[in-house]
Amino acid sequence: MASSGYYLVVLLFGLFMLMISFVESQTTDPNSEECKGKWVYVRKLPSSFNLDLLVNCSNYPLYDDFCPHLANHGLGHKTHNRSHSWFRTDPYMLELIFHRRILEYPCLTTNPVQADAIYLPYYSGIDAISYLYGSDVNSSAHHGLGLFDFLSNDSPEIWNRNHGFDHFLVMARPAWDFSQPLRNDPVWGTSFLELPEFFNVTALTLESRFWPWQEQAIPYPTSFHPPSVLLMESWIERVRRTHRTTLMLFAGGGGVSASPNIRHSIRVECENTTSGGGGGVGGNNFTISGSISKICEIVDCSNGGCDHDPIKYMRPMLQSSFCLQPPGDTPTRRSTFDGILAGCIPVFFEDSSAKTQYGWHLPEKQFDEFSVFIPKEEVVSRGLRIVDVLTSIPKSEVRRMREKVIELIPRIIYRRHGDSMGWRTKKDAFDIAIEGAIRRIKSRISVTSDS
Template sequence: MVQPFVNLVSTIISVLFVFFLLTDSLVAETAQQCNGRWVHIRRLPPRFNMDLLHNCSEYPVWDDFCPYLANHGLGQKTHNRSESWYRTDASMIEIMFYRRFLEYSCLTQDPAAADAVFVPYFAGIDSLRYLYGPDVNSSAEHGIELADFLRSDSPEIWRRHHGHDHIFVMGRPAWDFCRPLSWSEGWGTSILELPELLNVTAMILESRAWAWQEQAVPHPTSFHPASIGRLQSWVGRVRRSRRTTLMLFAGGGGTSQSPNIRRSIRLECEERPDLCSIVECSGGVCEHDPILYMKPMLHAKFCLQPPGDTPTRRSTFDGMIAGCIPVFFEELSAKKQFTWHLPEDEYDRFSVFVPKDEVVWNGLNISDVLMRIPEEQVGRMRDRVIELMPKIMYRRHGSSPGLKRVKDAFDVAVDGALQRIKNRISGSGLVT
């Protein structure tokens, strides 16, 4: 069953690629409107993308990610009649972006006329064999073959700006891709450390604070509307929802005896069940089942977003889609990450910051902080969360013209990448 599916996907991708590039009538904007926004999709051998999906049930650690390939990376629908909700796995963002780029309104076949070059490499999927599989001892080689191809195949495309105009999408945190080349052991591959790729813009699920080529983009949620009506219907439900719970934590961890922010949250919720609710998501049980956590989020005023193995959480965006005001405990969880989608100077308008050290070591009660916020201010914060909702969701590919006029997370990411590339190329001292 897997092979026919992958073949079908490959055929659709190929047809769409030609269709959208060659059919001028599908270009929704004029040449003037596309000025400074032209994107060329780099044609790669299938070993760098579609071939990686052939063995989707046999990758190490993953039991089977074949179901999440459905609907071009959105996953299977939560139920047959669902119009907007899918069992989305965030790591499929590479496939989602590829599909969306195929219908981008300012595509060009001429790389010399492009302002940016999108490289449809499924880096996160390819990394699994280095992170967990038989090639784990060759992690420093991840990306070398791709870099060689980019430099040798139509080399003028790469040489024009030495990679500064190239865009990658990576479906894992940067920590999985930045093992120093000098290390013979340790976690991660070294693709982001390769000198050949230091100039690219990597749109990634979680970035490092100092790495200039990385930019975090929102984790995909399960909500992917295809029309403006579906979006407006959901926004109406979010606005009408009665918020009877002060704060909610949807997640796992925090069960050990060692002091940490998740343990502090669990203890406070156990002591104050009238103010705090927990959706138990240990073992990944919530990961592909939005029904388990979206209803509770709709009824909570604040959603607690403590860091886990890494600072960011998909739950941040699940909660905001539900109109639940995020509560952060360290700045790397969002403020220093998603600057294209959530402006750094606006965080006090749509979120609350509680230093985790104050909670863990000084006994600060999170509920006390939240109850001191006036209801009028809470209402304004929720309104701002709802205003930001379109910018952090990924609409379904092939959406209605009305919804396409509303910029979503993909549109904002592309605009951000184009502006970054423009700033680099118009500046001085580019790395060559």
């Protein structure tokens, strides 16, 4: 008997085919000035590289059943039936979300020669699961070779025209998951980004390494996907009006062992603080705003407890002035974007947690205008208290920083596909990623042409 995942994929496939037919019949005038320098061609890949990978969504090894996350083209199910904007989104569905959105991109072309960039709708993160957990774990160097074989043999002139420099794809995992050295015994990850065959392709990842030019981190999807600018602006007004009664919040897991690390230090400091509107906390005298009734709050997200339940962490974030964003297994966190969405000023402990990652979406030169940086070594090894740093920031500066955070909200969300009311005048994370990819591609082609 076929699984529910099979029927869902059949439905998705049908909807995708309808969308593709519609797009091809509505192709923008190739002489459009509005699209000059912005043309994107969607490479037609066999379904084995995308939709077929979703059929076994409940049977991947050592991985949760992600069939529910496929609903609404990767946005997941609504948080409640009457919701228009809130979904139980899994960040690893970004490849599916991106694929659906690009079919609405206003400057698609059916002519690859006209294209400024060529998008590969390959669900690399989902395809990687069998290499990460399953029977193919000892074949990590093979991940991606099938795709290269297809690109080289099916209409090879498309790939050969710029030797892959004009191609880009989305990889809904940290780049480290695709960076297993080719000659090493597999420890963790596949070798997709280490394959020379793909050195020229631009990879949009959830987290990038700092040296390969082709990698660029783009925001983790939050659970907020408004279908209209009006609903987005309504949320922003709610964020701006919210009464914040907690000084700082950490939403996450880890830090429960006695081994010294930044998450452990955060938990200890939070547990040792007391509530109050002013006076001494932990032996240090400082004053805090009379509106603050709680110094620190921890939202326990251990074992994926917050992954698909935005209500659990969004309400506390809305009530907090600062959201602590310590690194975990990797430097970056989805929580960074959840906090920004809530107008909660991010506190970073490593530059690689955001400053050196999301340059297209979070302006690096203005980082100190919307975030706080505290070196983790100062906290873990030298006893610097986070609360002392945050309470030393003048209230007027906190207000300015929060307003800067709020200004970033449209840039870090992925709007809902379909209805695009008012979005032509606003750019979301998808729009900014497309523009960045085209810029990167043009720059690389220019460099290779001159050399």
